[in-house]
Amino acid sequence: xxxxxFCHNGWGDFSYKRMLKLLPDREExxxxxxxMAQDELDxxxxxxxxxxxxxxxxxxxxxxxxxxxxxxxxxxxxxxxxIALLERCPNDQDAEMWNKYSELxxxxxxxxxxxxxxxxxxxxxxxxxxxxxxxxxPLTYGAVSYRQDTLFLNDYESIWFEALSCLNKGERxxxxxxxxxxxRCKYYVDLVTEYPNHATISYMAATxxxxxxxxPEAVHYLVNSFEQMVLHDYLDCLHSHYRFFSSxxxxxxxLVKAINIYAVSVYSEEDRLKVNELWNWLEHGKVxxxxxxxxxxxxxxxxxxxxxxxxNTSESKSLLxxxxxxxxxxxxxxxxxxxxxxxxxxxxxxxxxxNQLIQGTVHMLHNRxxxxxxxxxxxxxxxxxxxxxxxxxxxxxxxxxxxLRSTAYEQ
Amino acid sequence: xxxxxxxxxxxNRLTAMMQVRNxxxxxxxxxxxxxxxxxxxxxxxxxxxxxxxxxxxxSFAKVTRLxxxxxxxxxxxxxxxxxxxxxxxxxxxxxLLAVDADExxxxxxxxxxxxxxxxxxxxxxxxxxxxxxxxxxxYREDEFWRIHERHTRLLVRYLPDFYYFxxxxxxxxxxxxxxxxxxxxxxxELKVKHYGWAxxxxxxxxxxxxxxxxxxxxxxxxxxxxxxxxxxxxxxIEWKEDPL
Numbered sequence: 095x096x097x098x099x100f101c102h103n104g105w106g107d108f109s110y111k112r113m114l115k116l117l118p119d120r121e122e123x124x125x126x127x128x129x130m131a132q133d134e135l136d137x138x139x140x141x142x143x144x145x146x147x148x149x150x151x152x153x154x155x156x157x158x159x160x161x162x163x164x165x166x167x168x169x170x171x172x173x174x175x176x177i178a179l180l181e182r183c184p185n186d187q188d189a190e191m192w193n194k195y196s197e198l199x200x201x202x203x204x205x206x207x208x209x210x211x212x213x214x215x216x217x218x219x220x221x222x223x224x225x226x227x228x229x230x231x232p233l234t235y236g237a238v239s240y241r242q243d244t245l246f247l248n249d250y251e252s253i254w255f256e257a258l259s260c261l262n263k264g265e266r267x268x269x270x271x272x273x274x275x276x277x278r279c280k281y282y283v284d285l286v287t288e289y290p291n292h293a294t295i296s297y298m299a300a301t302x303x304x305x306x307x308x309x310p311e312a313v314h315y316l317v318n319s320f321e322q323m324v325l326h327d328y329l330d331c332l333h334s335h336y337r338f339f340s341s342x343x344x345x346x347x348x349l350v351k352a353i354n355i356y357a358v359s360v361y362s363e364e365d366r367l368k369v370n371e372l373w374n375w376l377e378h379g380k381v382x383x384x385x386x387x388x389x390x391x392x393x394x395x396x397x398x399x400x401x402x403x404x405x406n407t408s409e410s411k412s413l414l415x416x417x418x419x420x421x422x423x424x425x426x427x428x429x430x431x432x433x434x435x436x437x438x439x440x441x442x443x444x445x446x447x448x449n450q451l452i453q454g455t456v457h458m459l460h461n462r463x464x465x466x467x468x469x470x471x472x473x474x475x476x477x478x479x480x481x482x483x484x485x486x487x488x489x490x491x492x493x494x495x496x497x498l499r500s501t502a503y504e505q
Numbered sequence: 506x507x508x509x510x511x512x513x514x515x516x517n518r519l520t521a522m523m524q525v526r527n528x529x530x531x532x533x534x535x536x537x538x539x540x541x542x543x544x545x546x547x548x549x550x551x552x553x554x555x556x557x558x559x560x561x562x563x564s565f566a567k568v569t570r571l572x573x574x575x576x577x578x579x580x581x582x583x584x585x586x587x588x589x590x591x592x593x594x595x596x597x598x599x600x601l602l603a604v605d606a607d608e609x610x611x612x613x614x615x616x617x618x619x620x621x622x623x624x625x626x627x628x629x630x631x632x633x634x635x636x637x638x639x640x641x642x643x644y645r646e647d648e649f650w651r652i653h654e655r656h657t658r659l660l661v662r663y664l665p666d667f668y669y670f671x672x673x674x675x676x677x678x679x680x681x682x683x684x685x686x687x688x689x690x691x692x693x694e695l696k697v698k699h700y701g702w703a704x705x706x707x708x709x710x711x712x713x714x715x716x717x718x719x720x721x722x723x724x725x726x727x728x729x730x731x732x733x734x735x736x737x738x739x740x741x742i743e744w745k746e747d748p749l
Binding site for chain 1: 508510511625626664665666667668670672683684686687688689
């Protein structure tokens with residue numbers, strides 16, 4: 095298997111060097127930009143210049159992308175697989191833009207790894223194939239031979255290795271995602287025994303149990319977390335903590351309870367209409383729509399998408415598209431819009447302007463600059479504020495250009 | 506399937522909830538009479554009274570749930586509060602008013618009570634509670650006696666699927682579940698007259714002794730405040746009822 099690494103700030107800042115030794119079935123590992131000679135030897139990598147990289151056939155490579163600013167370069171080259179390594183926003187970058195384009199990177203990737211548990215959990219609630227690349231366990235979970243060395247793997251390294259192997263074989267990653275949730279779950283459940291009055295630890299235990307589909311147990315930890323928050327006067331937890339109970343009820347199929355719990359946290363007219371809509375669906379037996387909406391309202395887009403994907407009604411497709419918008423799966427949004435327009439289905443979902451803006455973004459990511467600008471200008475004929483997307487796009491391109499220049503300059 | 510809004514803007518039922526113990530010779534009859542004017546139902550737990558309190562409660566038509574404990578749970582306040590809460594919610598109330606056996610709502614509060622509950626914007630209401638002292642004409646206001654300067658949450662909407670809990674403490678447990686703190690509330694400029702301290706010097710001394718024996722190290726409250734019960738010259742301010 096051939097791999098190619100796209101670092102954010104050059105090889106020096108690449109924080110997963112040891113991981114490169116664990117890449118399964120490695121034949122060739124290229125790093126775009128300069129690499130110190132000793133590192134080339136130590137990690138078995140070769141540097142490749144930006145210009146030379148462009149002459150290679152990337153369909154043969156799995157690319158490891160560490161910065162959202164590489165998207166425009168990498169996507170048009172159609173790599174075999176895209177492996178995204180998500181990082182917290184560096185201090186010198188605009189956080190809003192970094193985070194948005196990191197979401198787009200994650201949405202494009204076949205597999206995502208991150209050392210940040212916050213990013214990891216957020217992504218687990220958005221999409222499939224997310225892995226945590228950090229951990230606390232001192233135990234060894236396996237070994238890998240690299241040249242003459244035997245590398246002993248800790249839990250997350252071992253899981254990452256197995257997941258990448260699955261990816262290379264075209265197999266599903268789900269089993270390894272669950273193994274990692276199980277390990278994180280045990281870690282936090284054990285920690286709750288040690289620190290029973292710690293709101294965050296109980297919340298984390300509840301979250302992993304929920305991800306594992308064990309809501310009846312998760313409720314117990316969430317209750318404890320909620321109580322600790324209130325007892326310690328952290329009262330801004332109606333949405334973050336209390337509403338989470340409604341997702342747990344939805345997971346166990348208790349939909350009346352799920353709606354009622356959600357309704358407690360609702361005060362605006364818009365949200366009240368949503369509650370009415372949920373009741374209406376439930377009365378008409380549309381249980382999967384209720385379930386999926388409760389998940390979405392609690393920002394568990396991944397469960398919502400899983401629930402809606404097998405359905406084939408115009409309502410379900412409209413909801414599915416909303417979830418794709420929220421998770422930056424823009425190509426899926428456009429596919430669903432296209433399908434509904436071809437079948438002349440009633441389209442209660444996305445506005446013309448939003449559709450144009452999404453099209454513009456997708457064109458930009460594929461480096462189709464003219465089409466991108468055209469789509470956004472078309473949007474501005476209806477809504478002038480869409481112009482700000484042009485300025486955002488231009489800021490993104492400037493940042494990407496800066497990074498490319500610094501990579502080229504290294505050589 | 507009950508898909509009515511969980512917050513009603515009309516027709517809300519108001520249930521008063523009280524825990525009482527040996528109150529028959531004090532203000533209980535007046536309080537129940539007063540409550541009967543503006544609440545729909547009254548729920549009471551009698552904490553093992555020995556003075557006819559239970560029978561007095563029974564004589565009021567609006568007392569629809571009344572339980573007498575065989576053994577006092579005064580020293581396990583959390584348990585007692587939880588027991589009263591469970592009894593109160595068994596009436597399927599819309600709103601609950603937590604009342605002590607020596608508390609009276611000013612006329613203005615009673616007049617506005619239905620406006621306070623027939624709305625869908627907030628789930629609890631705070632009132633100003635005034636500690637009357639030495640009689641029914643003055644309240645106390647000095648270093649340790651200024652509860653009226655803040656609001657006390659006494660009126661709450663009952664939301665069946667909300668998670669309710671009391672802190673598991675033996676003393677100084679709030680009257681209503683702590684979880685209401687995360688819901689939006691309304692701080693009303695309405696007053697409650699608390700006559701619990703409007704007693705003779707001898708009775709004040711008895712109260713002091715009781716507080717000190719229950720909490721000799723000031724774990725649950727302030728020893729200085731307990732001591733101040735015996736102040737010879739507390740600062741008293743004349744009570745003036747606000748016009749309607």
